[in-house]
Amino acid sequence: MEKDFKILFEKIGTEKPPEDFTAVVMRKIEAKNHFSLSHSLPKNSYWFLLPYLIALLMVVPFIVPTINWIINIDWSFISFDISFIPEWIERFKDSFTGITFSTQTIIISLASTVLLIISIIEIFAQSRRRVLD
Amino acid sequence: MYLKKDSYYITRVLEGKTSDYAFLIDKYKDMIFTLAFRITGNREDAEEVSQDVFLKAYNGLAAFRGTSKFSTWLYKIAYNQSISRIRKKLPDIESYDSMEIGIDEWHGEMDMSHEQLHNIPAVYIRQSFERLEETERAVLNMFYQDDLNVREIASVTGLSVSNVKVKLFRGRKKLIDILEKTLKTELIDLIS
Numbered sequence: 001m002e003k004d005f006k007i008l009f010e011k012i013g014t015e016k017p018p019e020d021f022t023a024v025v026m027r028k029i030e031a032k033n034h035f036s037l038s039h040s041l042p043k044n045s046y047w048f049l050l051p052y053l054i055a056l057l058m059v060v061p062f063i064v065p066t067i068n069w070i071i072n073i074d075w076s077f078i079s080f081d082i083s084f085i086p087e088w089i090e091r092f093k094d095s096f097t098g099i100t101f102s103t104q105t106i107i108i109s110l111a112s113t114v115l116l117i118i119s120i121i122e123i124f125a126q127s128r129r130r131v132l133d
Numbered sequence: 134m135y136l137k138k139d140s141y142y143i144t145r146v147l148e149g150k151t152s153d154y155a156f157l158i159d160k161y162k163d164m165i166f167t168l169a170f171r172i173t174g175n176r177e178d179a180e181e182v183s184q185d186v187f188l189k190a191y192n193g194l195a196a197f198r199g200t201s202k203f204s205t206w207l208y209k210i211a212y213n214q215s216i217s218r219i220r221k222k223l224p225d226i227e228s229y230d231s232m233e234i235g236i237d238e239w240h241g242e243m244d245m246s247h248e249q250l251h252n253i254p255a256v257y258i259r260q261s262f263e264r265l266e267e268t269e270r271a272v273l274n275m276f277y278q279d280d281l282n283v284r285e286i287a288s289v290t291g292l293s294v295s296n297v298k299v300k301l302f303r304g305r306k307k308l309i310d311i312l313e314k315t316l317k318t319e320l321i322d323l324i325s
Contacts, residue, residue: 005277006277007251008209008253008258009253009278010306011251011253012259014163014259014278015166015170015176016163016166017180017183019159024184025184025187025250026151026152026155028184028188029151029154029188029191030151037292118281
């Protein structure tokens with residue numbers, strides 16, 4: 001009887017996917033790799049955290065100048081009364097006296113902050129993707 | 134064409150050589166596509182399911198422990214994907230389950246000879262096969278098309294070994310039953 005059923009299945013044969021099937025799947029995999037930093041790195045490895053760590057280290061030296069800049073800004077250009085903010089910041093001002101900053105440091109600091117935010121979003125997206133996968 | 138073992142390509146992919154995954158796709162695409170097609174019953178769904186299977190397998194490759202064969206692991210993903218796809222469409226499906234079958238009376242014998250079987254057009258076999266329940270289609274396909282044993286089928290489907298045997302028995306009985314009825318109808322139509 002087994003032989004009879006083998007005959008039946010031999011008659012219907014196997015189905016073939018489209019010619020470009022492998023290419024389509026590989027394109028999807030490559031596309032995923034292209035947008036995701038961690039996918040291009042070996043799995044089961046924490047090396048993908050390295051760029052995030054570098055980004056974090058880049059930001060750290062600019063934290064203090066940024067705070068300094070916020071403290072020194074002239075808040076009077078804002079019309080409604082937010083005087084409590086500089087007063088509130090004033091309390092911490094003494095801690096940062098003597099620290100100089102330039103436009104370049106502010107720009108780099110802001111750029112690093114943006115990079116850090118992007119990195120955090122990427123980490124979050126990665127963790128979500130792993131859950132969904 | 135595939136000179137190396139699956140584990141070689143898997144290791145290479147895990148090391149970051151993504152392009153080597155194409156060897157594994159090439160090797161198993163027909164097998165996965167056939168199973169998906171047998172369960173879903175149409176090429177579009179089978180193609181989508183097969184693509185999802187390979188993408189899922191790629192994403193979960195690091196989790197593949199190697200305790201079972203890579204093909205069995207792929208099969209498991211394909212089976213689950215196909216079943217969940219077909220279950221979404223269940224209200225539209227009319228399986229042969231609703232028809233009365235005297236399984237207890239059947240002893241696994243066919244009324245047809247080898248010659249008669251050889252002469253049945255493939256289209257009737259396909260049509261009859263499509264009328265089986267989806268798990269029966271999957272089990273029969275794995276057993277007769279891909280030569281998986283009952284234990285391997287149980288591991289893929291999550292059914293017990295005895296349950297797989299029952300599904301095989303029922304599937305065979307139903308397939309022959311439908312096939313005989315279809316052929317009789319065709320013969321009557323031809324004569325009248």
